[in-house]
Amino acid sequence: EVQLVESGGVVVHPGGSLRLSCAASGFTFNDYAMVWVRQAPGKGLEWVSLISWDGGTTYYADSVKGRFSISRDNSKNSLYLQMSSLRPEDTAFYYCAKADRAMVYFDYWGQGTLVTVSS
Amino acid sequence: SYVLTQPPSVSVAPGKTARIPCGGNNIGFKSVHWYQQKPGQAPAVVIYYDSDRPSGIPERFSGSNSGNTATLTISRVEAGDEADYYCQVWDSSSDHGVFGGGTKLIVL
Numbered sequence: 001e002v003q004l005v006e007s008g009g010v011v012v013h014p015g016g017s018l019r020l021s022c023a024a025s026g027f028t029f030n031d032y033a034m035v036w037v038r039q040a041p042g043k044g045l046e047w048v049s050l051i052s053w054d055g056g057t058t059y060y061a062d063s064v065k066g067r068f069s070i071s072r073d074n075s076k077n078s079l080y081l082q083m084s085s086l087r088p089e090d091t092a093f094y095y096c097a098k099a100d101r102a103m104v105y106f107d108y109w110g111q112g113t114l115v116t117v118s119s
Numbered sequence: 120s121y122v123l124t125q126p127p128s129v130s131v132a133p134g135k136t137a138r139i140p141c142g143g144n145n146i147g148f149k150s151v152h153w154y155q156q157k158p159g160q161a162p163a164v165v166i167y168y169d170s171d172r173p174s175g176i177p178e179r180f181s182g183s184n185s186g187n188t189a190t191l192t193i194s195r196v197e198a199g200d201e202a203d204y205y206c207q208v209w210d211s212s213s214d215h216g217v218f219g220g221g222t223k224l225i226v227l
Contacts, residue, residue, distance in 0.1 A: 047216030059214045104209035105152035109161040
């Protein structure tokens, strides 16, 4: 059974930094690209970032490019999102998800972790 | 950047058919994927690559895609289908994932 468990969500001040983690199990982690998707409370889904199976390719939404960094440790079956220069509009539930082999849709999702950016 | 447009809500009576559109420029040339999200839960894929269904998703869920509109169709709607539905594509011209704004399915 595929399981994705996010952690690291907390309340942080504007301008602060935070690292989210996602622990994966139930599939061969180093065979698949992974993504982060966020959802502000009461709002829709927003794709944030994608990392290829080997970490060699990364993509970012324009809203986070230059502030967020996605990475993975295949030896630990873990995905990360380093977030810096946080803004109130970054407040959201952050979901990690497994991408399909073509890296075009997201077939398994975690339950999410809440990041609140507030003074 | 590529934009997907969905109506905020669609209402349907139990037992009837719900159709949720997703508009995008020449979306028929892209692969469209649909997610269902119930309150307090993570999204889950219900249709991928326009019309494929994951195991465990009822045959009542189907998808189509042509021209400038993709459509998620739910036949014989049940109360348990009430949820938010999001369409999604991968925009290869920008290497960005793109979600529609979401449609709340209301079962009357």
